[in-house]
Each structure stands twice: as structure tokens, then as C-alpha cells.
Amino acid sequence: PPGEVWLIGAGPGDPELLTVKAVRALEQADLVLHDALPGRAVLQHIRSGAEVVAVGKRKGAAPVPQARINARLVAGALAGKRVVRLKGGDPFIFGRGGEEALACEAAGIPWRVVPGISAGLAAPAAAAIPLTHRGTASAVTFVTAHDETGALPALDWEALARTGGTITAFMALSRLDEVALRLLAGGLPPTTPVAIVACATLPGETGLRTTLGTCTLDARRAALPTPALVVIGNVVGVLAERRAPGLGEVQHAGA
Template sequence: MIRPSTDPASLPISLQALTPAFAVGEVWLVGAGPGDPGLLTLHAVNALAQADAIVYDALVDPRVLGLARPGTLLEFAGKRGGKPSPQQADITRRLIALAREGRRVLRLKGGDPFVFGRGGEEALALVEAGIPFRIVPGVTAGLGGLASALIPATTRGTNQAVVLATGHAAAGSEEDLDWAALARLRQPLVLYMAVANLPRIADALMAGGADPATPVAIVASATLPSEQILETTLDAAAEALAAAGIAAPSIVAIGSIVGLRARLRGLTEGMTA
């Protein structure tokens, strides 16, 4: 029996054959992943190659924008906490206006557009405006960033769930989470936008019954050459964070999964020694 060759070189598959065409007047909401351009999906690379206008967020690596066609309109629409930022309504109106001009509009977001990326809000607005759109998922930082830092989101025998949450809300606000309830789950937490509020969150978790010795990892600039990883414990997190001077963008992992990093690091360092 003759089997077909499995040599990739013998399979003449083009990028265009694998990905959909980007029609004029469409808006694609595309996830750029956690930072490293190598983590872009094929659909994302295809969108960059076809777009006439790219409206991008602050967390998009400049090397990703370098994949755009020459002459593509690039518009910054980044939001950063505590700094003057474009209003969401203005961003949405701009997407609609560019599409109505007959452009292929790429809304480029860090991570995944539907994971704390306001992609759902923008998609709803496009529907109401009658603008055709496509969602291109990306590697969300809460999973890809941890994997890059050798922290598995789940492992058999360690956890049965993982909670993705935002730590952005102010204490006492209607949007703030019930941290005591999350502490009682006894499952790992992966927090986005939590660095500024981490001291308060840690106190709230411990007040809710979380063990003060619970491992914590803070991963800043995940997957990038400037990546920083701080390992500490829940009771020491605030002091360790202040001493290290780590700032956003960062992902915070809290729970037993963090303890696996030391074992994986030991194995990988031994393999490369």
C-alpha cells in the first residue's frame, strides 16, 4: 500500500487557501494574542495582509503592525488605566465610519477580542449599524501568558476549574467581585488588570478564607523579550509587587498551579544544560 507523502513541502497550501477573504465594508475583530507575533493565528496574519485600515489597541506589539500592507491606515485606539484614552463609543463610531467608506477594517486587540476585550460590545454595535463583521479569536493572555511562564492553567489532580476574572473594579463598586466567594472555590484564579488592586484583592481573598501561603505569580509583558515573572505568596504579594516595581500589563495567577512552575523550570533547565 502506497501512503501519501506527509512531508509539508509536498503540500502546496497557500495562506489564502486556508483563510477567508476580507471583503470591503467588513470589520474584523481580531485577537493579536498575548504579545509575541509568533502566536498570531493564520486568520489574523491574513487579515493584516488584506486590511485597508487597522484600529489597534495599546497592547498590540509593533512587530504585529509591521505585517500590515504598505499604505494601510493605522489608527491607535488604546486604553490604559489612569491615562487619557479614547472613549469606547468613539472607537465604535470610527469602525462603522471606516466600513461605510468601503474599507476593509481590522479592529486589532491584544489577547482575544471576547475575553475582557470589549469585542462583544463592538460586535453588538456593528450589528445595530448593519455592518458585516467577523470574529477572529486570539490566544488570551490569561492562558497563553501563563503557558509561556511554565504555569499550566489546569493539570489533572491539581485543579478541576480555573477562574478568569478582572481585578480592575474599585473596592465597593457594583462591578467588584465577591472575592470571598471566589476564595471558597479553592480553585486557581487568573486575574487580568489586577496589578493596581492586588493588595486589596489579596486581603479580600484571605479574609474569605484563602490560605495566606497560597502561591502567586505575576507575569508582566507575557511572551515578550521584556517578560518579568514574580513568584510570591498571597500574604506577601503586595510587598513583593512594590519591591519588584512590576507594572501593567500583567497577568496574576493565584493558586496551586503556580507551584508547578518550579518543577517545570527544573526539568527544562536540566534539558538545556
Template sequence: MSGKVYLVGAGPSDAGLLTLKGYELLQTADVVVYDALVGGEVLGLIPPETRRVDVGKHAGSHPVPQEEINRILLREALEGHTVVRLKGGDPFLFGRGGEELELLAEWGVPFEVVPGVTSAVAVPAYAGIPVTHRDCCSSVHIITGHTKKSPGARTDYRALVRLGGTLVFLMGVAALEELCAGLLGGGIDPATPAAILERGTTARQRRISGTVETLPQKAREAEVGTPAVIVVGEVCALAERFSWAEKRPLGGRRVIVTRPRKLASRMTAKLRALGAEVLELPSIVTEPVAPNPALDEALARIGEYGWLVFTSPTGVRVFLEHLRETRFDLRRLGGVRLAAIGPSTAGALEERGL
């Protein structure tokens, strides 16, 4: 029986920009095939037991060719697995999603597409640049910074300049000088505001502002790397007034949470609400001791104890699960006083009526 492939857009990096449907599919997938542009926060949402396949591509380095990625998706589906193909941004916006569906369609493998938040809009927004604004720009045009080597794929810069509006170039860091030279040759005003936005929506996001004429040199001096989005248009001048991401209390901070995965979500949510980029890296796994003769012996003599002390919410959970499994009568705890270290441990007891 054939499985199914879900082509899921992961957004630009911030886990908060992953769609609800994308998150739900990550929780139920047998295997996740993911790109290099998928953010660490999003990868942290994949359950630890789910099999992962890294097919990431970097500038000048494609260890897994696109044809092989297509075959991986087909093979996993034909083996009956539920496959999430996780792609940065939106899978159909210069994401080669259409190419990955062609082989699946040819073999009759069922698939669904879950659109994602594109970096063409989200990254400028996080940098304080609205891609459209009623006062100065009523259209936006998204262009790939590199295309297949064919004459028909060449960018018509004169046409872009005539269109006006905001120009957003994706995957164009290596071609920045060529892009700006093309726009200047196409007749754009050299003083037109422009910006290059590096690692947008992450703690390391950076905005380098200038004009079409000065941006290449400024980018060289700043040693801008990938991934980055290039924006050209009057809206770039609004960035200083509208910037917000770095002004959050923990904006620009990257935090690693090492708590067990089940206990990390509340802390993670608080940190993200304050603007931090949070990576969950559980370094503790608590497993119950089974069998546990020492605990069984203590419970047999529970009437001799004056206090029962809990040191963590996990201790509460494991203790009560043990009582249920051994059919221990909770009324036998009536003469023992309970103590809890910390409000979370006390809350875990109160949730269970103790």
C-alpha cells in the same frame, strides 16, 4: 456600498500566537484599528501601505474613548473599507468586543469575529505555570481586575475561595493589594502560592513569585508595571520546574531586523526559533533606476565584458526584470562569466537557471 469589520484577537504579544486567519486578514485590510496591548511583533506584520489608526488605552489614560472607537469602526466600514479591529488577547474576554459590535449590528454593517489566544492562559504558560494540572487543580477561573463602578460588579471573594482551582486576574496590577486582601478576607490560606507575570510572552517578561500574603509587597519592591497577569493557586509552585521561555538560547533578547521587508523573513524566523523577540524595522528600500541609460549602454556592449558581477539578491532581481522589460535576449550573455558575492546572491542566480 458598506465595507466589513473583522474583530481580530492579536494574542498577548508574541507574533507566533497570532492565528493564521488573523494574519491573512492583516494582509488584505484597508485599515487596521489597533490597541496599545497589541505587540510590536504583530504590528510589524501589517503591510506598510495599510492605513493604521492607534486607539490604544493605557492605565489612567484613554485618549480615544470607547464610544469614539465604535464610531471610527462604523465610519470606516460605511466608507466601504475592509477594517481589521486588532485587539490584544481575545476580543471577547474582557476586551469590550461586544460593545464594539453593538453599533455595527444596529447599522447593519457586516462583521466577523476572529478569536485570539488569551493572555490568561498564554502568559502563565510562558512563565512555566499550567493553569490546570491533574494533581492539584481541575478548574480555572478568569476574573477582571477592574470593573465598572456599580454595586453588582463587586467581586465575591468568598465565592472565589470556595470554588478553589486556579484564579487568574487580568488588568489587576493597580488593585493587587485589594485583590489579595479580598482573598484573605474570603478565607484563602495565606500561604497559597501566587505570582504576578509582567509583559508575558515578550523578551522583557518577568515572574514575581510569592504567596497571597506576600505578593503585594514583593510586587512593590520589584516595581511591577503593566500589562501583567496575576495567578493564584497551587499551580504557581510548578513555575520553577516548568519554566522554559527564558531558557531558550535567545530568551530575554529583543532583536531589531533592519533588512528590507522581503528579505527579513528568513532571518526573523531563525531568531524567533531561538527565543528572541524580533521587531522588523526595515531601514533600506531598494528602487530600480528607471530609465537607466547607463545599464542600457552596458548591455549594448555586453560582448566586450568578461565578467558580470552581482552584489546582492536584489541586484539579480532588478537586473533580470530590466532584461525582461527591454526584451533583451539572454543568449547574448553566453560569453560572459557570472560572479556572485555571498551564497544568497548565488542562490538567486541559480533559482533563475544561471
């Protein structure tokens, strides 16, 4: 009988932000294909004897093409294995989980998805930023600054600026100038508070607070590491300069 594929969100990096369901799935998997993000403390839940394959982007190495990952998921399941595809964050928010699910569907492989703590939730929590707050923001948009070709996605950024909600941008550090210009063109004031949170919940967690008008310059000066998440909106100021204790240091080098 065919095995099955579990698309599992590993969360932002802190192994305690795995869900109980993810831990149990790792303990039972025959084959685990994992991104670069989940570290040793996450992978230690994998039972001994399971096959473990790193498929994430690593510095100095070409990334494993998505089509090859899909093929390996399907081949493992067809061989009767319980296959876990362990992904950073959440599989269905900028995680390409939909593509992997489609590959399973096309091959007739049973699959399931286990949601994970997206960096879009973890980074603001680490920096003490409520994404929504009464009287300040009643919506939050998660957006990526890189589409499949590496370009800024064909999104209506000006309309996004006009919604009045919080904007949380993934993979935006190298493209902050374009993002900021588009949002300023959409009518957001240059004084709009901005927080950049890098390596949220990981040992190297850092960040800064700045404004939409000066964030490009401030980010360049600070030379922050990646992955980084950019939060744009008045919610950044709600809890002001205080950081959430216990979720790592967030330095406030900016304005």
C-alpha cells in the same frame, strides 16, 4: 455595498503568537484600528496602502473613548472598507469586543471575531504554570480587578475563593492588596502560591513567585512593569521553580 468589521485578537505581544487567520486578515485590511499593545512586528503584516490608526491608551495621552472607536469602525465599514479592529489578547476576554460587535449590529454592519491568545493563557505558559492540573485544579477563573469605573468589580470574591479552582487576575497589580484580602476572607490560606507575570512574551518579560499572604509587599518591592497577570492557586507550584525555556525569562524574586 457596506464593508465589514473584523474584531481580531493579536495575542499577548509575541508576533509569532498571532494566528494564521489574524495574519491573513491584516494582509487584506483597508483600515486597521489597533490597541497600544500589538507592536511593530505585528503591525508589519498590514499591507502597504492600508490606513492604520492607533486607538490604544498611551502614556501622557487621553485614551480614545470607546464610543469614538465604535463610530470609526462603523464609518469605515459604511464606506465599503474591510476594517480590522486589532486588539491585544482575545477580543472577548476583557477586550470590550462585545461592545464593538453591538455597535456593528446596531448599524447593520457585518462583523466577525477571530479569537486570540489571551494573556490569561500566554502568561501562565511563559511562567510554566499549567492552569489546570489533575488532582490540583479542575477549573480556572479569569477575572479583572478593574471594572468600567476603575473600581474592584462587584464580584463575589469570597465565593470565588471557595471554588477551589485556579484564579487568574488581569490588571490586578495596582489592586493586589484588595484582591488578596478578599480571597483571604473567602478562606484561601495565606500560603497559597501566587505568581505574577509581567510583560509576558514581550522583551521586558519578568515576574516573581510569592504567596497570597505576602504578594502585596513582594510586588511593591519588585516594582514590576505592566501589563501584569496574577495567577493564584496550587498550580503555581506544580512545576515549581523551573521556567518554560524559550518563552523568555521569568525571574523568581519572591518566596
